Amino acid sequence: MAGHNESILREPLITGKDITYAQITEEILSPVENKPNKAWWIGFILALCGATLWIVSVGYTFWFGIGSWGLNKTVGWAWDITGFVWWVGIGHAGTLISAVLLLFRQNWRNSINRSAEAMTIFAVICAATYVVSHMGRPWLAYWVLPLPNQFGSLWVNFNSPLVWDMFAISTYFSVSLLFWYTGLLPDIATIRDRATGMRKKIYTIFSFGWTGSVKTWQRFEAVSLILAGISTPLVLSVHTIVSMDFATSVIPGWHTTIFPPYFVAGAIFSGFAMVLTLLLVVRKVLGLENYITMFHIESMNKIIILTGSIVGVAYLTELFIAWYSGSQYELYAFQNRIAGPFAWAYWLMMTCNVISPQLLWFKKIRTNIAATWVLSIVVNIGMWFERFVIIVTSLHRDYLPSSWTMFSPTWVDVGVFVGSIGVFFTLFLLFLRVLPSIAIAEVKMILKSSSEQSKMKLIKEGNLDKEQVQEYVASLEKFDSVKQEEYAKI
Amino acid sequence: MSNIKYILGSFGDPDEMLTGIKKLQENNISIYDVYTPMPIHGIEAKLGVKRSRLDIAAFFFGITGTITMLTGVYLATVVDWPVNIGGKTHFAFPDFVPITFELTILFCAFGLVGSYYASTHLFPGRAPRVMDLRATDDRFVIAIDAKQNAEHDKIDELLKSAGALEVKHNERKYVSYE
Numbered sequence: 001m002a003g004h005n006e007s008i009l010r011e012p013l014i015t016g017k018d019i020t021y022a023q024i025t026e027e028i029l030s031p032v033e034n035k036p037n038k039a040w041w042i043g044f045i046l047a048l049c050g051a052t053l054w055i056v057s058v059g060y061t062f063w064f065g066i067g068s069w070g071l072n073k074t075v076g077w078a079w080d081i082t083g084f085v086w087w088v089g090i091g092h093a094g095t096l097i098s099a100v101l102l103l104f105r106q107n108w109r110n111s112i113n114r115s116a117e118a119m120t121i122f123a124v125i126c127a128a129t130y131v132v133s134h135m136g137r138p139w140l141a142y143w144v145l146p147l148p149n150q151f152g153s154l155w156v157n158f159n160s161p162l163v164w165d166m167f168a169i170s171t172y173f174s175v176s177l178l179f180w181y182t183g184l185l186p187d188i189a190t191i192r193d194r195a196t197g198m199r200k201k202i203y204t205i206f207s208f209g210w211t212g213s214v215k216t217w218q219r220f221e222a223v224s225l226i227l228a229g230i231s232t233p234l235v236l237s238v239h240t241i242v243s244m245d246f247a248t249s250v251i252p253g254w255h256t257t258i259f260p261p262y263f264v265a266g267a268i269f270s271g272f273a274m275v276l277t278l279l280l281v282v283r284k285v286l287g288l289e290n291y292i293t294m295f296h297i298e299s300m301n302k303i304i305i306l307t308g309s310i311v312g313v314a315y316l317t318e319l320f321i322a323w324y325s326g327s328q329y330e331l332y333a334f335q336n337r338i339a340g341p342f343a344w345a346y347w348l349m350m351t352c353n354v355i356s357p358q359l360l361w362f363k364k365i366r367t368n369i370a371a372t373w374v375l376s377i378v379v380n381i382g383m384w385f386e387r388f389v390i391i392v393t394s395l396h397r398d399y400l401p402s403s404w405t406m407f408s409p410t411w412v413d414v415g416v417f418v419g420s421i422g423v424f425f426t427l428f429l430l431f432l433r434v435l436p437s438i439a440i441a442e443v444k445m446i447l448k449s450s451s452e453q454s455k456m457k458l459i460k461e462g463n464l465d466k467e468q469v470q471e472y473v474a475s476l477e478k479f480d481s482v483k484q485e486e487y488a489k490i
Numbered sequence: 491m492s493n494i495k496y497i498l499g500s501f502g503d504p505d506e507m508l509t510g511i512k513k514l515q516e517n518n519i520s521i522y523d524v525y526t527p528m529p530i531h532g533i534e535a536k537l538g539v540k541r542s543r544l545d546i547a548a549f550f551f552g553i554t555g556t557i558t559m560l561t562g563v564y565l566a567t568v569v570d571w572p573v574n575i576g577g578k579t580h581f582a583f584p585d586f587v588p589i590t591f592e593l594t595i596l597f598c599a600f601g602l603v604g605s606y607y608a609s610t611h612l613f614p615g616r617a618p619r620v621m622d623l624r625a626t627d628d629r630f631v632i633a634i635d636a637k638q639n640a641e642h643d644k645i646d647e648l649l650k651s652a653g654a655l656e657v658k659h660n661e662r663k664y665v666s667y668e
Contacts, residue, residue, distance in 0.1 A: 021628035155566040167592040175599040190626040209616030217529040222542040441528040
């Protein structure tokens with residue numbers, strides 16, 4: 001904070017000239033305080049159509065049962081669990097950004113954590129709806145809770161990964177919600193103190209009486225740090241447990257010890273891809289280019305290359321072990337993936353998850369917004385196919401060749417999946433309208449140390465190493481929100 | 491003396507506000523509280539806010555979760571309804587590690603955030619006790635109790651010399667009830 005300056009070599013996290021604290025509040029709150037623009041309405045109507053499709057499809061499933069899906073005796077899990085794991089995976093980036101990057105003191109998290117956490121919560125909601133809707137008798141969903149025998153069931157099987165999963169997902173959801181909401185309090189108070197009438201009343205209730213006194217801020221930071229500390233192992237445990245749903249079974253292709261780290265890396269990979277998909281649009285539509293800068297985009301792309309490569313190594317390791325283990329069933333499961341009837345899905349997964357993210361090694365590509373956006377969607381598609389490949393190709397050719405079969409989805413399967421995307425976007429677009437999409441207080445914190453204007457001031461003062469300044473100015477070339485002419489003069 | 495209850499020094503810059511705090515303290519003027527739109531590091535030590543004990547509370551909430559889960563699962567699988575699964579031990583500890591971990595985190599998080607809300611009096615619908623509406627936007631506000639510190643002109647002068655953009659003499663403690 002006050003007193004010492006950040007190294008000039010670090011790229012700025014806030015760009016633009018003469019940004020004041022008031023301006024940060026104004027710009028971030030403008031979508032909340034003003035009527036939405038046309039782009040928002042178009043998006044919202046499309047998302048609502050999707051959400052309606054979801055209600056219809058899930059309603060149909062509840063009424064007619066799971067038989068309305070394309071499942072059969074051999075393939076008893078398909079699009080439902082694929083969709084569940086996909087959404088849970090997407091839900092990993094938010095807490096990762098807010099918790100792990102906080103522990104590592106990565107200040108670039110400050111302008112993306114809020115919307116990433118919101119995304120986490122909505123993605124986990126979508127995942128949870130899959131859990132309930134695939135149960136067959138969703139009105140008995142509470143049977144997954146550890147209730148005693150008087151309820152008509154035995155105790156839940158505490159040895160089962162599905163029960164662990166219930167604990168993991170519900171803990172993850174509620175802890176993420178707490179983390180997100182506590183972080184929102186100061187920003188809700190900002191909206192409250194600027195609002196009038198009914199809006200003021202509503203935001204007053206939700207601001208919990210926040211004032212911003214010294215003690216509240218000090219405790220706030222302590223709470224954030226502890227929550228980050230406990231959320232970090234939590235986020236890793238959640239996808240580990242999701243992977244155990246498969247890994248503890250005896251199905252060839254699932255029964256592998258590599259699953260936990262492989263799933264966690266895949267979750268971070270897909271989560272960051274989804275954050276990019278959303279934020280690249282948000283920054284453009286809401287005009288937040290100065291806060292979500294090219295540095296943020298590039299950093300996320302770097303995480304995508306890293307985790308994408310980990311996932312790639314995991315795929316290859318699986319193949320190697322299938323051969324090296326000497327287990328013919330394991331080997332067959334993988335031969336079937338590569339060259340069987342679902343080979344197209346396997347190769348689509350390989351292309352989208354392992355090959356295309358390698359393009360991000362090129363600086364031109366990872367600092368190009370259009371290319372990044374397309375690649376992030378490609379990753380999302382690839383990660384959906386990863387789960388589809390793991391689940392369906394392992395099941396459709398089981399131990400008895402006479403029961404081998406194929407899987408094809410019905411309109412209800414497709415409706416639930418496309419609909420869940422609609423639900424997700426409906427929630428996300430509503431979030432953009434009622435809550436600040438960037439953590440205002442946290443961005444203000446780094447204004448005096450990490451912004452372009454503070455670095456400009458340092459350069460003008462002239463006590464810096466010339467080479468370092470040159471390197472800094474060169475690093476600004478990729479920023480789409482920086483005016484180069486300013487630096488040419490110096 | 492007038493009816494002035496609080497004197498507010500409203501700063502536009504956190505560093506100037508820190509200067510203000512320093513100057514006031516050098517002149518033995520007690521500061522009631524400071525309201526800022528963002529956390530200012532190091533200020534709590536100056537104002538004598540003690541170190542938070544929330545970390546200790548969090549630890550004990552976490553441990554409570556651990557014990558709750560282990561006890562609960564023991565009661566369910568050993569005492570209440572033991573199930574013979576291939577002759578394996580009823581209390582299969584490794585199987586219970588994931589859920590015990592989850593419950594530890596759950597209790598820790600809820601206990602921690604609950605204690606935080608309780609200790610700083612935050613709850614849904616609480617009437618905000620705001621002295622200056624811009625303190626959550628772009629102003630860094632030092633509040634001084636006017637009854638305890640009689641030399642109002644001197645306080646004004648100190649705040650202004652430190653760079654305060656505005657000095658307010660409020661006859662009401664909180665503006666948010668208006």
